[in-house]
Amino acid sequence: MYVSRGARRAARARASAAVLGAALLLAACSSSGEPEKEGGGDKPGAGITQQPKEADPFWVNPDSNAAKQVAAYVKSGKDDEAEQIRKIAQQPTGEWIGTENPEQEARGFTEAADRAGRTALLVLYNIPHRDCGQYSQGGAADGNAYRTWIDGVAAGIGDRSATVILEPDAVLHLVDGCTKDEFHEERYDLLTGAIEKLGALKDTKVYLDAGNAGWGHPDQIFESLKWAGIDKADGFSVNVSNFYSTEDSIAYGKQLSAKVGDKHFVIDTSRNGNGPYKAGDENERWCNPPGRALGETPTVKTADPLVDAYLWVKRPGESDGECKGGPKAGKWWPTYALKLAQASGT
Numbered sequence: 001m002y003v004s005r006g007a008r009r010a011a012r013a014r015a016s017a018a019v020l021g022a023a024l025l026l027a028a029c030s031s032s033g034e035p036e037k038e039g040g041g042d043k044p045g046a047g048i049t050q051q052p053k054e055a056d057p058f059w060v061n062p063d064s065n066a067a068k069q070v071a072a073y074v075k076s077g078k079d080d081e082a083e084q085i086r087k088i089a090q091q092p093t094g095e096w097i098g099t100e101n102p103e104q105e106a107r108g109f110t111e112a113a114d115r116a117g118r119t120a121l122l123v124l125y126n127i128p129h130r131d132c133g134q135y136s137q138g139g140a141a142d143g144n145a146y147r148t149w150i151d152g153v154a155a156g157i158g159d160r161s162a163t164v165i166l167e168p169d170a171v172l173h174l175v176d177g178c179t180k181d182e183f184h185e186e187r188y189d190l191l192t193g194a195i196e197k198l199g200a201l202k203d204t205k206v207y208l209d210a211g212n213a214g215w216g217h218p219d220q221i222f223e224s225l226k227w228a229g230i231d232k233a234d235g236f237s238v239n240v241s242n243f244y245s246t247e248d249s250i251a252y253g254k255q256l257s258a259k260v261g262d263k264h265f266v267i268d269t270s271r272n273g274n275g276p277y278k279a280g281d282e283n284e285r286w287c288n289p290p291g292r293a294l295g296e297t298p299t300v301k302t303a304d305p306l307v308d309a310y311l312w313v314k315r316p317g318e319s320d321g322e323c324k325g326g327p328k329a330g331k332w333w334p335t336y337a338l339k340l341a342q343a344s345g346t
Contacts, residue, residue: 046062046067046068046070046071046074046089048060048061048062048064048067048070048086048089048090049062049090050116050117050118051090051091051092051297051298053117053118055299055300055301056092056297056298056299056300057118057119057300058092058113058118058119058120058121058163058298058309058311059092059109059112059113059116059118059119059120059121060089060090060091060092060116060118061092061093061095061109061112064089064093064315065315065317065318065332066085066086066088066089066093066315066316066317066332066337067089069082069085069089069317069332069334069337070082070085070086070089073085081338084338084341084342085317085334085337085338085341087294087341087344088294088315088316088317088337088340088341091297091298091312092118092121092298092311092312093121093270093312093313093314093315093316094121094122094123094165094311094312094313094314094315095109095120095121095122095123096122096123096125096330097122097123097124097125097126097153099126099138099140099149101152102149102150102152102153102156103152103153103155103156104156105156106122106152106153106154106155106156106157106162107155107156107157107158108156109122110122110156110157110158110160110161110162111160113160113161113162114160114161118161119161119162119163120157120160120161120162120163121162121163121165121311121313122153122157122162122163122164122165123164123165123168123313124150124153124164124165124166124167124194125139125167125168126138126139126140126146126149126167127139127140127146127167127170127187127190127191128140128141128142128143128145128146128183128186128187128190129179129180129183129187130169130170131169131173132173132178132179143186143189143190146190146194147190147193150193150194150197150198151197153198154197154198154200154201157198157201157204158201158202159201159202159203160203161203161204162201162203162204162205163204163205163207163266163309163311164198164204164205164206164207165207165209165237165240165266165311165313166191166194166195166198166206166207166208166209166233166237167191167194167208167209168209168237168240168241168313169209169211169240170187170191170209170228171191171208171209171210171211171221171224171225171228172209172210172211172215172221174187174188174224175216175220175221175224176215176216187228188224188227188228188229191208191228191229192228192229192232194206195208195228195229195230195232195233196229196232199232199233199234205234205235206233206234207233207234207235207236207237207265207266207308208225208228208229208230208233208235208236208237209236209237209238209240210225210230210236210237210238210253210256210265211238212238212239212240212242212244212249212252213238213239213244213245213248213249213251213252214242214244214248214276217255218252218255218256218259219259221256222256222259222260225256225260226260230260230261230263231260231261233263234263234264234308235263235264235265235266235308236253236256236257236260236263236265236266237265237266237267237268237311237313238252238253238256238265238266238267238268239267239268239269239272240268240313240314241268241270241271241313241314241320242268242271242272242276242286243271243272243274243275243276243277243286243289243292244272244275244276245272245275245276246267246269246272246295246296246303246310248275249267249269249272250267250303250304250306250307253265253267253306253307254304254306257306262306264306264307264308265306265307265308266307266308266309266310266311267302267307267309267310267311268311268312268313268314269295269296269297269298269310269311269312270294270295270311270312270313270314270315270316271292271293271294271295271314271316271340272292272295273292273293273294273295273296273343273344274291274292274293274343276289277289277290277291277292284323284324286320287320287321287323287324287326288319288320288321288323288324288325288326288333288336289324290324290339291343292339292340292343293340293343293344293345294316294340294341294343294344295310295344296310297310297312298310298311298312316337316340316341317332317333317334317336317337317340318330318331318332318333319331319332319333319336
């Protein structure tokens with residue numbers, strides 16, 4: 001996910017890595033998938049509840065890293081900090097499915113969401129040759145491994161309600177030259193197959209990732225989205241793990257929608273409250289930029305009929321990578337989380 005064309009080579013790690021452990025039912029995970037210590041976000045001290053369903057039908061994980069941080073702050077008497085982090089903990093955020101136990105993880109999240117009468121928001125980030133060897137490198141070993149992984153995710157979701165964000169950066173990296181030509185045909189086939197498999201489920205919506213407002217122009221990506229099967233998806237996602245304003249994201253999405261059959265789209269508003277960072281090294285503006293803020297809270301009541309939802313796909317407070325003092329991509333970083341919350345106001 002790129003801040004600008006000039007920053008493409010360095011900007012490979014906005015989407016958090018997805019390598020979760022096995023325990024998932026109401027489990028708190030970082031986007032990199034490495035389990036944090038048990039904290040008890042659903043125990044007294046955190047008090048995390050669901051949002052009103054009519055405006056925000058997505059599931060709030062009461063045992064997320066943010067919820068655990070709230071409980072830890074309360075326990076240590078840091079009530080002001082707890083209330084700031086509660087701004088994150090009380091909102092639904094994406095659950096990034098890991099590589100080892102996709103069926104178990106998808107089942108755990110969707111069952112928990114179903115018990116709460118909500119929809120699970122899942123992020124699939126395991127395409128082979130992921131992130132071109134940068135901070136979030138990895139992914140399935142090959143095409144067959146990826147197909148097996150998708151089968152597991154689909155089996156875990158079953159008939160329960162889920163919204164899936166499919167493979168952040170995967171199409172974008174085909175367009176910008178990051179992914180080698182020899183892998184293009186297979187990637188298109190894998191994305192199309194995933195859309196077909198997940199789209200056939202009873203109550204699952206699939207949004208194929210389509211970059212952000214700062215990387216380039218819709219003319220450069222719309223054909224690749226078609227080759228990847230956008231016509232069979234429910235729509236596409238924009239601004240995942242990035243910082244472009246909602247206004248700019250809507251404009252980008254509408255231009256792109258007009259080129260791919262008027263498809264609807266969703267916007268990641270998790271950290272776009274102050275827009276993109278414009279200072280410092282252009283090649284590192286995407287990575288843990290200072291002075292950012294939480295954006296619009298997740299909702300299906302948006303400013304445009306083509307926008308199905310504002311979502312927090314990237315989990316606020318989890319690192320973009322090892323830059324500006326941050327931990328590995330996807331790791332919970334309470335200092336950064338606190339700054340995001342404080343900058344967002346009340």
